[in-house]
Amino acid sequence: MQTTVRSSVVFAGAGLHTGKVSCVTVQPASAEYGIWFRRTDVNGVDPLIPARWDRVSNTELNTRVTNADGVSVSTVEHIMAAFAGCGLHNAMVEIDGPEVPLLDGSSAPFVARILSRGLQMLDAPVRAIRVHRPVEVTHGDAMAALVPSDDLKIDFEIDFADTVIGHQKKSLNMANGGFVRELCNSRTFCRKADIDEMRARGLILGGSVTSAVVVDGDKVVTPGGLRHADEPVRHKMLDAFGDLALAGFPVLGRYIGRRAGHATTNQLLRRLFSDPEAFEMVECDARTASRLPGAGLLREDVLGIAA
Numbered sequence: 001m002q003t004t005v006r007s008s009v010v011f012a013g014a015g016l017h018t019g020k021v022s023c024v025t026v027q028p029a030s031a032e033y034g035i036w037f038r039r040t041d042v043n044g045v046d047p048l049i050p051a052r053w054d055r056v057s058n059t060e061l062n063t064r065v066t067n068a069d070g071v072s073v074s075t076v077e078h079i080m081a082a083f084a085g086c087g088l089h090n091a092m093v094e095i096d097g098p099e100v101p102l103l104d105g106s107s108a109p110f111v112a113r114i115l116s117r118g119l120q121m122l123d124a125p126v127r128a129i130r131v132h133r134p135v136e137v138t139h140g141d142a143m144a145a146l147v148p149s150d151d152l153k154i155d156f157e158i159d160f161a162d163t164v165i166g167h168q169k170k171s172l173n174m175a176n177g178g179f180v181r182e183l184c185n186s187r188t189f190c191r192k193a194d195i196d197e198m199r200a201r202g203l204i205l206g207g208s209v210t211s212a213v214v215v216d217g218d219k220v221v222t223p224g225g226l227r228h229a230d231e232p233v234r235h236k237m238l239d240a241f242g243d244l245a246l247a248g249f250p251v252l253g254r255y256i257g258r259r260a261g262h263a264t265t266n267q268l269l270r271r272l273f274s275d276p277e278a279f280e281m282v283e284c285d286a287r288t289a290s291r292l293p294g295a296g297l298l299r300e301d302v303l304g305i306a307a
Ligand SMILES: [Zn+2]
Pocket: 077, 078, 188, 235, 239
């Protein structure tokens, strides 16, 4: 069954780029509505922006969606990953600024609040996108692919010069709470040198060592260190999962990413949807629905989130 939030859920915090505090209210929505953002701080223009792959307008440091009037919301990937990981299919996401708060740099605060409020079942079956034929994109030294699989699996590999990150590889079946248990609390990460450079370019006015894992060569600068030894690759999987959620429906397929970022995953969805033979929309039967990322979550999963 499709779901929505049982009642509104509120988050507030600073955005990474503007540094401005904004407030997000996730409101219930009816079946087949999907996920939409609504900017409550704009006048005289269309405030509604669909959370959809073909509305992605910028992927340099995060994922931004923009409507035909040029109204946008940035850094949607972590909250989109939370929605997909919780099995939330329909919501109106009101926001009073241009950027979703970064919070701790992971999806855990979103997941914890949404699941503690609870989901409401709606009287409509879940539809999903089943990958039929492999699709692949390369983008510089990055690669992403989707190949047929009965449920969503993510394989990811990264390679960084900083020895504290180095080469990391992880595979995870996202069925039945895999995202909530294994990925949702992994924070965004960056090199100290990149932060200094991006600050100089005015690209990040918010963010701090409490909203990202900051690394410098062989050291983790962030107090408290890592939440997982391989937290960086887990966060890249979280990002890919959030960007894939912009497909608008759960994806049934294996995602393979090597050094892939927001741009690569968005190009992958564009490639998939440009080929009608590569995918089909399916109505999930009980067996398939029981293997979706948000199905079968337990109360212990929610309590176990280290946010
Ligand atoms: Zn991220």
